[in-house]
Amino acid sequence: MENVNQGSKPSILRHAPLAAILVAAIVGYFTLGDYLSFDTLNENREQLLAFRDSHFALMALAFIAIYFTIVAFSLPGAAVASVTGGFLFGFGLGAAFNVTAATLGAIAIFLAARWGLGKALAAKMDASEGSLKKIKDGLREHEISVLFLMRLVPVVPFFVANLLPALVGVRFINFAWTTFVGIIPGALVFTWIGVGLGEVFDRGERPDLSLLWEPQVIGPILGLCALAAMPIVIKTIRGKKDI
Structure with a gap:
């Protein structure tokens, strides 16, 4: 019994960070929506600008910390933070601050999930011989392209x-650098909206956050998506020719 208890404690600890994120995301969804909003920003903008000046x-560090918390705990208000x-x-x-914090x-x-469920699930996928193994192998072969597509x-x-x-x-390492680079286009759009706020x-x-869907904005982003998908398309065509 003692060995079982000792073995279960590390398992619980591994899942604790991800569990905390999920709980915070659920609670935040129902409680913070009215606070992390453009109305709140408008009501407090004079005080914020005065403190910034x-x-x-300190304001820059506080902004990055708040934005980081919003993203890390999947709280509502990420778009508001980017515009802010x-x-x-x-x-x-x-x-720069938006991309860094996000x-x-x-x-x-990523680390919370990897520390908890990620290692066990990845090991199961490696050990399997069916569709899960194919998904893992396919993702590993096109890892950079898939990560970029998920961001873009x-x-x-x-x-x-x-x-x-x-x-x-x-x-x-691939997750980190593709995240940094991949979120830049969207961050530029939201930051530009904030400049004229x-x-x-x-x-x-x-x-008007619908600016993201304007042809002159979404067009280049979709072009980047096509560029990111190109290696997958090329390898697929070459694979069919080899067959």
Whole structure:
């Protein structure tokens, strides 16, 4: 009995970070939606701008920490945070802070999932000989392309793009750098919206996040998706020719 208890404690500890993230995400979904919003930003924008002007470094660190927490715990308000980055810090610094915070938050989810369910699931996929093994081998062969596509395709939820790679055994270094690079296009769009947010608030309006779906914006992103998918297409065609 003593050995069983000792063996179960590490197992529970491994799952604790991911469990905490899931609980926080559920609680945050029902409790924080009204607070992490553009209305809240509008109501407090003068105080935020004044604090930024007097304590810029502290504001930058606080912003990155808050954005990191939103992403790491899958809380509502990631889009609001991205736009806020442009509103408070301008296009260049805002985009840099947004990408940094979102990447770190994504890495936190990845490591939490890898530490818990990821290792066991990846081992099972390696040991299997059926469809699970084929999925794992296919992902490993096209790992970079798949990771980029998950970041670039707008319909893939950010949480899924963080969690799924950890569960199927994606290499950490590949996950980290493709996340950093892959979220840059979307971050630039949201940051740019934030740059003009003050004028939007002055007109009594809310920011239009549908800008992401405008042809001049979504077109280049889809082009990047096609570029990321090209290695998969080429290998598939070559494989059929070899057959």
